[in-house]
Amino acid sequence: MKEAVVVLSKCPQAHRIYGIRAEKAAQNHWRLTWAFPVKELSAKRESYDRASISGQMEWDPKYPGCPYCGTGSLIICSCGHVYCSNVREDGTSICPWCERGGRITSGGGEGRSGGGGVTILASGDR
Numbered sequence: 001m002k003e004a005v006v007v008l009s010k011c012p013q014a015h016r017i018y019g020i021r022a023e024k025a026a027q028n029h030w031r032l033t034w035a036f037p038v039k040e041l042s043a044k045r046e047s048y049d050r051a052s053i054s055g056q057m058e059w060d061p062k063y064p065g066c067p068y069c070g071t072g073s074l075i076i077c078s079c080g081h082v083y084c085s086n087v088r089e090d091g092t093s094i095c096p097w098c099e100r101g102g103r104i105t106s107g108g109g110e111g112r113s114g115g116g117g118v119t120i121l122a123s124g125d126r
């Protein structure tokens with residue numbers, strides 16, 4: 001059995017959450033294999049909101065992208081949550097979980113074909 005977790009992500013466009021299934025490929029290395037819509041209540045029941053992943057990520061070729069807006073790009077906020085990339089022209093983004101904005105820094109992980117990738121949201125200067 002492969003170790004796998006479900007990480008919650010939020011779609012800033014749809015204002016809804018979805019689960020991302022991540023398989024552990026190696027230490028600090030995750031392969032994202034699936035994304036599916038979840039209800040906030042069942043997410044709590046399944047403890048999806050407690051899972052988090054960090055380190056390197058790669059996209060399985062079958063990864064479908066966000067079930068609402070279809071993007072494969074993700075941003076990991078400094079609050080630890082994941083959401084669909086919504087980078088603005090000035091290179092900043094607002095996290096729909098903690099509602100803090102920040103500048104996008106280049107992150108680890110390899111871009112998925114079709115423009116995916118993980119970027120890290122640095123906490124804003126304050």
Ligand SMILES: [Zn+2]
Pocket residue numbers: 010011012013014066067068069070071084
């Ligand atoms: Zn989305």
Ligand SMILES: [Zn+2]
Pocket residue numbers: 077078079080081095096097098099100
């Ligand atoms: Zn956040």
